[in-house]
Amino acid sequence: MLEVKDLAVAFGSIAPLSGVTFSLAKGETLGIVGESGSGKSLTAMSIMGLLPMSDGRVTSGSIVFDGQELTTLNESDYCKLRGGRIGLITQNPMTSLDPLKKIGTQVDAVAILHLGMAKKKARANTVDILHTLRIPEPALICERYPHQMSGGMKQRIVIAMALAADPDLLIADEPTTALDVTVQAQIIRLLDDLVKQRGLALLLITHDMSVVAQTCDRVVVMYAGRAIEQGPVLDIFDNPQHPYTQALVGCIPRDLKDGEKLTSIPGTVPTVLNYPEGCKFHPRCTRAQNICTTVQPELDRNGDSAVACHFAGASI
Amino acid sequence: MLLRYIFFRVLMLIPVSISISVVIFMIVHLLPGDPIDNLIRIGSSPGDRALLVTKYGLDQPLFVQYFRWVGAMFQGDFGEAIVLRRPVADLISYNLPFSLSLGAMAFAFSSVVGIILGTISATTRSALVEQFVRGFILMGSTVPGFWLALLMILFFAVQLQIFPVSGAKGWDSLVLPVLTIGFGGVALVARVTRVALMDARREDFVTLLHAKGLSSGTILFRHLIPHAMLPVVTILALRIGWILGGAVTVEFVFGRPGLGSLLIRALGQRDYPVVQGCLLMLALAVMLGTLIGDVAQAAMDPRIREAKT
Numbered sequence: 330m331l332e333v334k335d336l337a338v339a340f341g342s343i344a345p346l347s348g349v350t351f352s353l354a355k356g357e358t359l360g361i362v363g364e365s366g367s368g369k370s371l372t373a374m375s376i377m378g379l380l381p382m383s384d385g386r387v388t389s390g391s392i393v394f395d396g397q398e399l400t401t402l403n404e405s406d407y408c409k410l411r412g413g414r415i416g417l418i419t420q421n422p423m424t425s426l427d428p429l430k431k432i433g434t435q436v437d438a439v440a441i442l443h444l445g446m447a448k449k450k451a452r453a454n455t456v457d458i459l460h461t462l463r464i465p466e467p468a469l470i471c472e473r474y475p476h477q478m479s480g481g482m483k484q485r486i487v488i489a490m491a492l493a494a495d496p497d498l499l500i501a502d503e504p505t506t507a508l509d510v511t512v513q514a515q516i517i518r519l520l521d522d523l524v525k526q527r528g529l530a531l532l533l534i535t536h537d538m539s540v541v542a543q544t545c546d547r548v549v550v551m552y553a554g555r556a557i558e559q560g561p562v563l564d565i566f567d568n569p570q571h572p573y574t575q576a577l578v579g580c581i582p583r584d585l586k587d588g589e590k591l592t593s594i595p596g597t598v599p600t601v602l603n604y605p606e607g608c609k610f611h612p613r614c615t616r617a618q619n620i621c622t623t624v625q626p627e628l629d630r631n632g633d634s635a636v637a638c639h640f641a642g643a644s645i
Numbered sequence: 646m647l648l649r650y651i652f653f654r655v656l657m658l659i660p661v662s663i664s665i666s667v668v669i670f671m672i673v674h675l676l677p678g679d680p681i682d683n684l685i686r687i688g689s690s691p692g693d694r695a696l697l698v699t700k701y702g703l704d705q706p707l708f709v710q711y712f713r714w715v716g717a718m719f720q721g722d723f724g725e726a727i728v729l730r731r732p733v734a735d736l737i738s739y740n741l742p743f744s745l746s747l748g749a750m751a752f753a754f755s756s757v758v759g760i761i762l763g764t765i766s767a768t769t770r771s772a773l774v775e776q777f778v779r780g781f782i783l784m785g786s787t788v789p790g791f792w793l794a795l796l797m798i799l800f801f802a803v804q805l806q807i808f809p810v811s812g813a814k815g816w817d818s819l820v821l822p823v824l825t826i827g828f829g830g831v832a833l834v835a836r837v838t839r840v841a842l843m844d845a846r847r848e849d850f851v852t853l854l855h856a857k858g859l860s861s862g863t864i865l866f867r868h869l870i871p872h873a874m875l876p877v878v879t880i881l882a883l884r885i886g887w888i889l890g891g892a893v894t895v896e897f898v899f900g901r902p903g904l905g906s907l908l909i910r911a912l913g914q915r916d917y918p919v920v921q922g923c924l925l926m927l928a929l930a931v932m933l934g935t936l937i938g939d940v941a942q943a944a945m946d947p948r949i950r951e952a953k954t
Contacts, residue, residue, distance in 0.1 A: 379855050405860070412858030419856070424849035427868050429946055439857050474947040490857060 330355045330530050331376070331498060335390035338375055344388070345601040346371050346554040350628055350635075355497070358524055358531040360541040360562070362577070363551035364598045369534045370420075372551070373502045376532075377417055378407045395497065413443035416491025418501040422483035422508070426475040432486055433471025439493035458489045462519060481512035488519070492527075499523070500532045505540065517544060538581050542566060547633070550574045553599055553609035560634030570636040573610045608639070616640050646950050650943045658932060665932075669924045670711050673917050682915075684727060701727060714921065723925075724918035726911070733922040736907060741926065743813055744903040747822055747896075748888040754827035756881055759834025763877075766835065767842035768865065778835065785832020794825045794898040811900035822899050826892055830884060837880050841873035848872070875942060882938020886931030 331353040338346035346368045353359045361369050374380050376392055378399060392399040394410070402410070411417070419425050426435060433455055440451040452471065459467035462485045475483060484504065491499055501520060505513035521544050524531045533545060541548055541562065549559040550571065558571040569575045576594045585591070596613035599605060605612055611621040620639050628637045681697050698704050702713060717724060723733035766778035801821060802810040809818050845851070846869060854864045893905030904923055911919035943950045 377856055379852060408858045408860055410858070411856050417853065417856035419849070419853055421849060425853045427850050427854070427872075428948060429871055430868075438859070442858055476948050476951075487853065490853070494858075 332393040337389045339388045340385045343601050349556045351549045353530050355530050356528045358545045360545035360548045361534045366598050367551040368554040370502050373500050412439050413494045414496050415498045416496040418487050418491050418504045420503040420506055422480050422487055425487050428475050432473050436489050436493055439490055443494035458492055480508050498530045502534045558636045570641040571638045572614050572616050650950050665928045673920050723922040726916055726919045728914040728916045733918045737922050740902050740904050740907045744889050750823040751826035751888050755830025755834050759831040760838050763835035763838025767839045782832045782836045785828050791894040791898050794895050797821045813901045822895050825895050837877050841876045845869045845872040878938050878941050882934045885934030889930045
């Protein structure tokens with residue numbers, strides 16, 4: 330359904346994203362994990378064709394959605410895909426809705442635009458969707474304004490907008506980061522149910538490993554603008570190959586005893602302006618050798634998994 | 646919800662009006678000088694002077710004069726002009742229409758052209774157009790009105806002889822004053838529109854609007870412009886009062902009657918009742934302008950409508 334191959338994005342001379350490769354099948358949930366600044370959101374925006382207009386652009390690689398190449402797609406065709414076949418859920422529901430327009434109007438617009446529905450029919454469609462999202466009194470909610478609703482409720486409205494035209498692919502960019510922990514669980518469960526009921530493909534971008542474990546079939550781990558490892562979720566958690574993934578998995582607190590310290594990865598993610606030569610992770614890597622400082626390791630496929638490391642292996 | 650907002654907003658005008666009337670009254674009476682000096686014939690005796698002072702009630706304590714003034718105003722009596730010797734109400738009702746027609750035209754001109762120019766400069770991809778509009782904005786905000794008025798007269802009235810040099814006869818006498826006042830207004834409105842639009846475009850929800858598949862045009866007209874209009878409405882509302890009173894220099898240069906010219910003349914002659922009447926009219930205009938602006942904003946933004954007033 331979605332094939333991203335060797336995707337690279339540049340803003341002028343700065344190249345924050347390169348060598349991103351992954352694929353997503355119908356009915357599958359793919360997680361993209363990584364620290365802040367690793368290029369997760371940028372990947373999502375490239376797929377949506379919503380890189381900041383000024384100077385952000387895809388410099389190489391391809392994004393194929395349902396047989397259609399997106400990197401060369403013109404704007405008006407892209408508008409049909411966005412909201413129509415690809416839905417986007419963004420990070421901060423508090424600022425994601427137009428504060429001057431009623432909830433109903435904002436959700437209706439999607440069905441009116443993509444399904445050619447008349448206003449009344451679009452509203453019925455909206456009420457239906459709000460209902461499946463377990464929003465109480467959907468018809469009443471349609472007459473409300475965004476500022477009258479809680480964050481969790483607004484995020485459901487954002488999800489409703491993403492679903493209104495019955496898309497095939499849903500991209501959720503940190504959908505729970507700005508929400509309360511209790512609401513986070515509800516939203517994640519909701520997304521999970523939607524995927525199962527509607528056979529949607531879900532691209533879930535998050536930095537929360539527990540969310541990944543709960544919902545994803547497969548995982549892509551990103552570091553400094555590159556996809557460094559991917560595979561089925563169980564493999565990634567139980568048998569990570571890349572030292573970074575191993576460190577990341579090692580950071581998940583389990584069976585912590587009183588007074589025991591949480592583990593963390595020493596150092597920080599390099600910013601776009603000071604990406605190191607060779608493997609981007611080598612300054613923080615315990616396994617780094619000379620070759621790591623000069624040669625960028627390629628993504629090495631092995632069945633359903635892939636890893637980009639000169640010394641990939643299970644040993645920790 | 647909107648009605649409730651309007652009700653409370655109008656209620657708030659009562660204390661404002663009272664303080665304004667006190668301030669206007671005090672300012673005028675604390676000014677040095679005396680209208681009687683302009684009125685009295687040379688060689689009159691102190692007795693004649695005292696008679697006049699009593700006639701206009703200027704010998705009474707200030708607060709008595711204030712309450713008389715306010716009381717009479719409620720009956721439509723703004724007093725008698727001391728120097729011009731006519732009812733103030735007549736003077737105002739003669740001059741007000743000139744100010745209103747000029748103000749309304751200038752207001753309409755500056756809002757429409759300003760909003761269009763601001764939108765163009767915020768959305769165009771052509772650097773040339775953008776530079777041009779920005780240059781225009783800079784010029785319009787800095788060139789003083791009276792100077793521009795003189796240039797306009799020199800060029801359009803004296804050289805080309807398309808429009809009359811001065812006066813207020815016929816529609817064509819309005820063109821140059823409207824352009825002069827409007828020029829600064831256009832620049833101001835264009836600047837605010839431009840900044841507001843660029844701010845609106847950076848809002849988070851715009852990403853999601855694009856993600857819904859809406860075209861850039863739809864997003865601009867349905868979402869960005871309504872947002873950008875919020876600060877623009879504030880500026881426009883403030884300008885309603887400003888145009889009525891602030892057109893003084895322009896009225897003067899073009900030799901037009903109007904509240905501004907009336908006020909200037911009355912001030913020179915210390916004609917208290919006229920000054921008070923004019924100031925009150927201008928204060929009223931500012932108050933009404935802000936009221937209209939606030940109500941318009943409340944009509945546009947649900948968050949303001951619901952804010953506790």
